[in-house]
Amino acid sequence: MTSTRLEFDLDRSSPVPLYFQVAEQISEAIRTGELTPGSRLDNEILLADRLGLSRPTIRQAIQYLVDKGLLVRKRGVGTQVVHGQVKRSVELTSLYDDLRRAGQDPATRVLSIGTAAADETVAGVLAVPIGTEVLHLERLRFAAGEPLALLRNWLPLGLAPLTADALTERGLYELLRSAGVRMRVANQRIGARAASPAEARLLGERRGAPLLTMVRTTYDDQGRAVEHGSHAYRASHYSLEVTLIER
Amino acid sequence: MTSTRLEFDLDRSSPVPLYFQVAEQISEAIRTGELTPGSRLDNEILLADRLGLSRPTIRQAIQYLVDKGLLVRKRGVGTQVVHGQVKRSVELTSLYDDLRRAGQDPATRVLSIGTAAADETVAGVLAVPIGTEVLHLERLRFAAGEPLALLRNWLPLGLAPLTADALTERGLYELLRSAGVRMRVANQRIGARAASPAEARLLGERRGAPLLTMVRTTYDDQGRAVEHGSHAYRASHYSLEVTLIER
DNA sequence: CGGGGTAAATTGTCTTGACATTCTGACCTC
DNA sequence: GAGGTCAGAATGTCAAGACAATTTACCCCG
Secondary structure: OOOOOOOOOOOOOOOOOHHHHHHHHHHHHHHHOOOOOOOEOOOHHHHHHHHOOOHHHHHHHHHHHHHOOOEEEEOOOEEEEOOOOOOOOOOOOOHHHHHHHOOOOEEEEEEEEEEEEOOHHHHHHHOOOOOOEEEEEEEEEEEOOEEEEEEEEEEEOOOOOOOHHHHHHOOHHHHHHHOOOOEEEEEEEEEEEEOOHHHHHHHOOOOOOEEEEEEEEEEEOOOOEEEEEEEEEEOOOOOEEEEEEOO | OOOOOOOOOOOOOOOOOHHHHHHHHHHHHHHHOOOOOOOEOOOHHHHHHHHOOOHHHHHHHHHHHHHHOOEEEEOOOEEEEOOOOOOOOOOOOOHHHHHHHOOOOEEEEEEEEEEEEOOHHHHHHHOOOOOOEEEEEEEEEEEOOEEEEEEEEEEOOOOOOOOHHHHHHOOHHHHHHHOOOOEEEEEEEEEEEEOOHHHHHHHOOOOOOEEEEEEEEEEEOOOOEEEEEEEEEEOOOOOEEEEEEOO
8 A cells, every 4th residue: 555645835935834834735635535534644754854844843744633633643553544524623613603604694683782780600600700790692593584593692891892783794703703802612511491482482483392502601712701601592493513532 | 920839740760751741740730729820831941941851842741731721822921821710521421421420320221232234324424334234222321310311322343342231330432442442533413302202201201301312423543433322311401511622 | 373572664752952933011212 | 101113031833863662564483
């Protein structure tokens, strides 16, 4: 089994790090099928030699792809492309992003927006004193013209200029990101329960219909809570997908 | 703000890599509160110097903790302990493991175990031809004496010696791991639906009660599917927790 | 012909050294 | 006093080399 002779374009004057250029091109070769699942990469020393790079740089590129789940390394054996195509969606996504990517034409109706005093739960997760004024949102999300989810959020004040108009046009995550908030970690608790009469009316379901619930707290790169949400989805129309990669 | 003078025990004769020893002890210092959230670590060069290690080794230790979400690095600034305490459970866990860790005394009743011909769905996710014989399991999981979940699994034959007795005593993941299966990636789809009469009877719920459902496929480090499961949990008794870390 | 030991191949770990990039804060100028 | 400029500090990237640990395959011996 001879390994594929990959071609690489390296631009040493580019601000893009060399290890990243290498990783991108290996990744591309996997995507296009030039590197088939199970095939072996050349060993690190040979690769480094052929590209005129040092071994640590090559290792950094490979490690990056191993962390993303595209490659597998084994000491004494070599580096291989993983078999099978696992969906790789480990990103911090929001419902709005997901729907738009799926071509589902999301729409939002802002039910309420304004400040509220943080109760014990909200104060706890946002790490502010009880009673602190926080921003409270209630939105109804539609996809393909159908009501899909009831979204309630609490955020610290002053994070981003959020208005009803802006929230009607764009998703919360998108607005936060463009305001310079760098979300990095999210903790989600996913459950299910029967719809209350009020929820059923808003979502167009029968009373007692199963709802998928998610309580999420999102933190920025400093570990500060930037958003807390309590959402309810119509189980008949939506499910969540999660991919876990063990290191 | 002076940085804490950490003490480190390094054992160069240990088979445990030095970078890992350092990472463990920083992690421990964070856990015990010796390093408080927001506090700055000494810079990498100073740290390397004090421990008698090279800078790349220190960087490897820090990078490991950054990936786990315990530390934050900023170029030109330094390395800090993240604020807040995000739950760090990015592991590939099974229900059985979760329950036992929570001291919930899990128990299992094996409803059926045997081979079955793979239908289109199962064949697709396990990457075997339709009609291939696969192992099929049906289990009822109890916690604290109460029925909690209905678990159905399909596995390739010959992976591990699975018997009804073994499955009564231990979890599926535990048995697979001890048979040398290295699970690395899991793709999960989480939803909710109303309980069918049969499910309601087994789980001790009323007909139509909301169930939390999870369809999961687990892959080993080669990317080969090792397990496919379709599970239903009593929403009134259980919820799933997921932590996402963006790199 | 089978089993065990050995050697080769490959990745894992660690060191030393250099320069680039980015952020912060102090200083200087207007 | 406000704003821009510059220097210092810290992490980011890259190189070249050495040795360790592990896996695989081969060869030799019984």
